[in-house]
Amino acid sequence: MFCRKLLNKNAIKCSAKNQIRKLKKHDYAMPEEKTTAEEILIQVFKTNEVKTQKDWKKVRQEILNNQFNKHVITPVNIDSMIIGFCTKPEKYQLASSYIKFLQKEKIKPNLATNGKYLKLLYEKNTEKCLKADENEILGIYEELRKGYPVLDSFTIENLILGLSVTKEWKKCLELFEEIKITAIANNSVYSAFISSAFLNNEEDLAWQFLNELIENNRTPKSIIFTSYLATAKKLKSKEKIHAKLEKMFEFLKNNDLRLEKTAIEKLEELSTSLKVSTMTTKVDFKGTCKNCRQNLDTFELTNEEFQELKDVLFKNVILGRDIFVKTSPQEMSNFQNFILQQEKFDVVLDGLNIAFSVGTKHPPHVFSTLLANVVKYFVDLNKRVLVLGRVHMHRWPQQTWGYVKSNSTIFLTQNISEDDPYLLYCALNSGKNTKIVTRDLMRGHKFLLKSPKYKTLFNRWLTQRQYQLLRIDQRGQPIFKHPLPISPVAQKNGTHWHLPYDEVENNKNEYLNSWCCLQLMK
Ligand SMILES: [Zn+2]
Structure with missing residues (x-):
């Protein structure tokens, strides 16, 4: 019995080896089975330089006719596929150029294409919105408003993202009301709007939406806190700055939220000018901060x-x-x-x-x-x-x-x-x-x-x-x-605040013992 098992195992190994050999032999035929839209686009863009209207026409046709394209990319979805392909910063220009091409060709982008393009414009302009992009976002908004009495939640979400970086960011409020009818806005959409409200000094509105985000079981993205901290930096009085920071830390504590590295970096930037001392640190096995030597707490339920x-x-x-x-x-x-x-x-x-x-x-x-x-x-x-x-x-x-x-x-x-x-x-x-x-x-x-x-x-x-x-x-x-000797939650211990943070984005489930030890100095 044992021997037979062993033999069978070897037989499996052998046949697997043969399979690998076979696959190698037919290397060239393999991609045909598995080619994805992305692979087709990569291949076409690799072999074509796109500069003129004529180039785009050729590329578009080439994608549709690609030998590996088995109805994955069709005339209906090709535009949104191309825009989706351009979501990395180095390809933003390519996306804009493609949209211009469509306009000249009088091809009207469908909702999926517009949605992806709005998202791309948002990501491109998160730091600072270019005038031309702002005009483009507002143009798309007007057009969609005129063209569709009712919009789907995917389009509304992308409109909120786009509008949030423009001077018309408050138009998002109306869109939030519309989306509520069928869905709950996602993390990114809420976060983009809240960040915008903070940056535009509408703090009450920002907090209202931040609390709504929590109530709706969404997770705030780092951009909310980096924007909040950017506004704190502009305040003149030390007391006001410290009060503002404490308000944010209390919020993190009450909602068991961890910051991300980008927000910690923003806090570090504040440190010298705003009388805030920050230090990234670890907590030892007894629950003591290695920087300030204070003991961290465990939060017990009443x-x-x-x-x-x-x-x-x-x-x-x-x-x-x-x-x-x-x-x-x-x-x-x-x-x-x-x-x-x-x-x-x-x-x-x-x-x-x-x-x-x-x-x-x-x-x-x-x-x-x-x-x-x-x-x-x-x-x-x-x-x-x-x-x-x-x-x-x-x-x-x-x-x-x-x-x-x-x-x-x-x-x-x-x-x-x-x-x-x-x-x-x-x-x-x-x-x-x-x-x-x-x-x-x-x-x-x-x-x-x-x-x-x-x-x-x-x-x-x-x-x-x-x-x-x-x-x-x-x-x-x-x-x-064993359970941790401390609660991995933002907390004030004596004179210091301890804020747990994630070294890597979206790593919310694992505690990695990364803390920011921070003192608001008198
Ligand atoms: Zn400490």
Whole structure:
């Protein structure tokens, strides 16, 4: 059996090698199958220089006739494809030249083309809007307004982006009202408008939209804070500047937001002229800032907040989603009874998640030994342990599974469709300080809490309670990733503000211990 497996493996390897050889032989034929619109455009632009009207005509035709073009690019979408292809700064000119070509040829750009072009003009003019581009954006706006009594949300979003960098930026307000009918504007659209409101000194309006963005579960982009800081720089009095900064930091703190590197760089620019001292730093394993030596805090939930979170989680995540969807009402009522009678536990273990941390293809004794080791670790610390799992665990070897059974409380379900929400609820129900052991990051459940307030509370609770099993060492001791000694949230500690930030854009899920330690000096 073992030999046969080995043989089969080798056979697979062999045939894979042959495949690779074959593919190499037919190298030239391969792109035909997989060619994307982008590849066609790259190829055509590589072999053509576009300067005149005639050049564009030729290129357009060549793209449509390209041998690899299997109806991916059609006369209907070719214009938006070309504009979409020009979204990098070095190609902006190419896009403008193409739009001029279309005008001369009397080809009317469709909504998709206009949308992409508006977005491109926005990106090109974010720092400072060129007069010619401003006129072009306003021209497109007028034309679309005249041509379409109702606009789709994609076009409206791109119109907001375009208008936000022009003197007519307040026209966006009307567009926000229109978009609300069918959709919620995306992060970039909100951020562009808010940034514009800050830069145009309409601070109340900016804050109103910034709060609306949070309420709508959107994430503010860095441009909001860089624009805000740019306006702070213009203020004359030190007190006003400091108050303005504190207002922003409080907002970051209350909404668990991390800045991005670009905003930190803006803060560093402020440092000498505005009596602000900034330093990028790390926090050590005890939670002390390596720059100012202050200890950072953990944000604990108040009893009321904790109760609210528990109620909302039960309503939205457990009842609302019917996690017992595959099971009988009996199982739901067992669960409810269990909750009613539930004792208080120090630790709640996600049984299967722990057992499968070594992978799922092992004999049962591997799983049960692993789980027994984790249970023993907490029992040795005099902790009361609850293990959640599935009924089939009863078939695990009695020596180790027996240890688990006699040293912890067990709640097993037949075939619950999802364990995590129910694990979360048991942990919350057990008390504010109960630890939870699972490698699952529970992002999906946080999403279901909907309200930003509860998401923040959930984050704060879970980051302080969750232990993730990394491995079991040679002595059978589990090695955990422990909760952070601090809350990775903007906070004021004594005289210093500590602002966590992301080194890389859009890296919101991972804490990388990058902080800006900042002091507003007297
Ligand atoms: Zn510090």
